[in-house]
Amino acid sequence: MLAFHIADIIQVPFGYLMEALYRLTNNYGFALILFSVIVQLVLLPITAKSKKSMMKMSRLTPQLQEIQRRYANDPARQNQAMQDLYREEGVSMGGGCLWSFVPMLLLLPLYTVVRQPIVYMLHENMDVANQIVEVIKGINPELFGGNAYYHQMIAAQYIPQYAEAIKAAIPTIGEIALEGINFGFIGIDLGAVPQFNVFASTWAWNWAHIGALLIALCSAGYQVVSMLIMQKMNDSLVTDKDGIQDKETAENSQTAQTNKVMMWTMPLMMLWIGFTVPCALSLYWFVGGVVRTVEDVILNNRYRKIYDAEDAERLKRRLEQDRIEAEKERIRAQRRAENPDGITENTSKKRLQKQQRDAEAAQKAAAAKEYAMKKGKLVEDEEENLPLSGIADRPYCKGRAYDPNRYASDAKEN
Secondary structure, three states, X not given: OHHHHHHHHHHHHHHHHHHHHHHHHOOHHHHHHHHHHHHHHHOHHHHHHHHHHHHHHHHOHHHHHHHHHHOOOOXXXXXXXXXXXXXXXXXXXXXXXXXXXXHHHHHHHHHHHHHOHHHHOOOXXXXXXXXXXXHHHHHOHHHOOOOHHHHHHHHHOOOOOOHHHHHHHOOOOOXXXXXXXXXXXXXXXXOOOOOOOOOOOOOOOOHHHHHHHHHHXXXXXXXXXXXXXXXXXXXOOOEOOOOOEOHHHHHHOHHHXXXXXXXXXXXXXXXXXXXXXXXXHHHHHHHHHHHHHHHHHHHHHHHHHHHHHHHHHHHHHHHHHHHHHHHHHHHHHHHHHHOOOOOOOOOOHHHHHHHHHHHHHHHHHHHHHHHHHHOOOOOOOOHHHOOOOOOOOOHHHOOOOOOOOOOHHHHHHO
16 A cells, blocks of 8 residues: 555656646647656656766776776675775766666656556546446457456547446546547557457558557667667777777677677567557657657767766876876986996995995905915805805804714715
């Protein structure tokens, strides 16, 4: 019951809107088209938030893939790196999905407005609507198919024809409800379900049947067009960390693979639905899809200018940073070439003294070696003077039984 009241907050006002458009145009088809356009315009602020968030996510695809590759074996660090990237770019991880689901949640009640015209356009309660359906079904059961979900749409157009019987069965029914609804639209009965089997014996090659068939086909076929446009726009948004478009990453992204699958599954699903529901619903979905595509293109161009400016500024900063680093490296290389010893004005006094002592010690060692060689003595290297035990002359390395020449006799024998 609570869910019913919550849905009525949306359904009742839009039901009055649909009725007003029907009275204004005196044509259910034109009223339904205007209704679908108005619904999409009402949802435009939510659609804009969803589009903006999804565009931000698409632009981060190359960087997210790099993080996944770098931390493939460390899920914790991978998740932390992704969160840091989202925070740096001002992107909400669940924001895009949330704003995408809100229009879908709102469209379900609006779909009910179209599906139940006796309740929301003729303003009778559900009990009265069910009684009207039962009265007409009792007189002419062949009008109704097996799907009771759309019986109100079928019954609404036959109310004037069976008004006397309905009034006799329901004395409290309002005069507005007895007027019923004319579902005719350019010669097409929008309350009828399209026939898929054109070779059936009941099929008639007339505009009423052909028009209903075309509406269902257009609703399904437009899904392909819509998905192609959306995929092209999404691919153009994928850029690397410097703001340059990355076509390879866009084509191999998970989103692109999902869109390729949906490009064929969604039209097939819509085609099946189109031949199981009254074509008024297919017309509603088709018009809504066209309006959403126009909105997507406009929003994409608007946000694209903003993000292109951000990418250009990011690339400018990156190039400037690269130029600064290159200049620093050039200066360092020049200094190394001019001063191989690394002595500068900033070199400390102790360091200079140490370098001087090392140089003097090296000169003395060279002179002593040269003098010993003149006297006929062999100068052993420092490594050759190590004890035979292999342990250096370090007190903390020696135990009580330490004898550096314990292997001397063995060495002489060998």
